[in-house]
Amino acid sequence: MKKTFLIFLLFFVLGAADALNGMPAFARKYQMSCKTCHAPFPKLKPYGAEFAANGFALKDKDAPRYFADTGDEKVSLLRDLPVAIRFEGYASFNNAHSQSLDFSSPFLIKLLSGGVIARNISYYLYFFFGEKGKVAGLEDAFLMFNEVWGDLDIYVGQFQVSDPLFKRELRLSYEGYKIYETRPGLSGIDLTYDRGIMFTYGLKGGPDLTLEIVNGSGIGESEANPYGNFDADKYKNVLGRITQDIGNNFRIGAFGYTGKEAVPNGLVNSLWMAGVDATLSVPKLELNLQYVERRDKNPSFLLGASEIATRGGFAELIYLPRGDDSQWYGAGMFNWVDSDLEELKYQAVTIYGGYMLRRNFRLLAEVTYLIKGVEGKHPRFSVGMITAF
Secondary structure (H helix, E strand, O other): OHHHHHHHHHHHHHHHHHOOOOOOHHHHHHOOOHHHOEOOOOOEOHHHHHHHHOOOOOOOOOOOOOEOOOOOOOOOOEOOOOEEEEEEEEEEEOHHHOOOEEEEEEEEEEEEEEEEEEOOEEEEEEEEEEEOOEOOEEEEEEEEEEEEEOOEEEEEEEEEOOOOOOOHHHOOOOOOOHHHHOOOOOOOOOOOEEEEEEEEEEOOOOOEEEEEEEOOOOOOOOOOOOOOOOOOOOOOEEEEEEEEEEOOOEEEEEEEEEEEEEOOOOOEEEEEEEEEEEEEEEOOEEEEEEEEEEEEOOOOOOOOOOOEEEEEEEEEEEEOOOHHHOOEEEEEEEEEEEEOOHHHOEEEEEEEEEEEEEOOEEEEEEEEEEEEOOOOOEEEEEEEEEEEO
């Protein structure tokens, strides 16, 4: 089995030698390297985060001939529709304690599009042609109204509730941020995808403020009910966040989430979440920290149910030996979830790294040792490739 695993790793290294040279949509638009915004992709540099916050436009650089000349100044039509594709494939050994080698390629194929519709109005979306062997549909899909009033930005549509904290879609590891996905009992609420509206505002000199108002029903049901409602109940949930940069290398933030959810039998679960997060960036190293505390009054929707306490977080350390110019990287992460519900308890240590054959083609290898979880103690090994073009 070890020989098979090594042969597959060699296959990835040799097969990727002719990596695609194509650039994703934003890099093509401005005729710049992916390195301008990512290091390594899809992880954003500060310049890339500023680009996204500015509605996917560069303030200091105009895209040549971006809009078609229709002769009507009230019409904004993109000359070319910005489209990119992201492809990921993996081979994993001992996933879910299976003691077997699993070829998971393609693990996902994602069609991405985004750009400026008109002055201060932008859009971003991606569609999964395939994710984990099935068509998953739309996940991120929102309109952005940039600088509506001063530095106030408004996002409307589908997004991850945790986006203002750490963006799950931009992580470098196969292992996820477990606390963001955790749902006690039958609750449908977590910190991943939801539909709603998000307001962000940056005060001069800080802090930066975020307010989200969401359905609290997730996006698991992609279709509206017979009455045209996407929300599963009458409640709306709210997240508030504040973050502050301290110097050039440290950022600290805090958030609070409160809401309710109901099921057809009329029983209601009231819940709240609160957490703190921080990022320390120094030459060659980045440390990301997250802690979340959660309380659910009745996540099982039963008469006489007791409150469920859940807490957890993660610590992630990323090493880039040559900073933005690094061709390889190494990282480690510790995931932790504790709860009154035994099935939610989780502890895992992950060591991972990658090698950039191109700015937009990355090989990766990862080992995760599950210390505590429903599957019992075991290691999981993964190798794979990620490209975007």
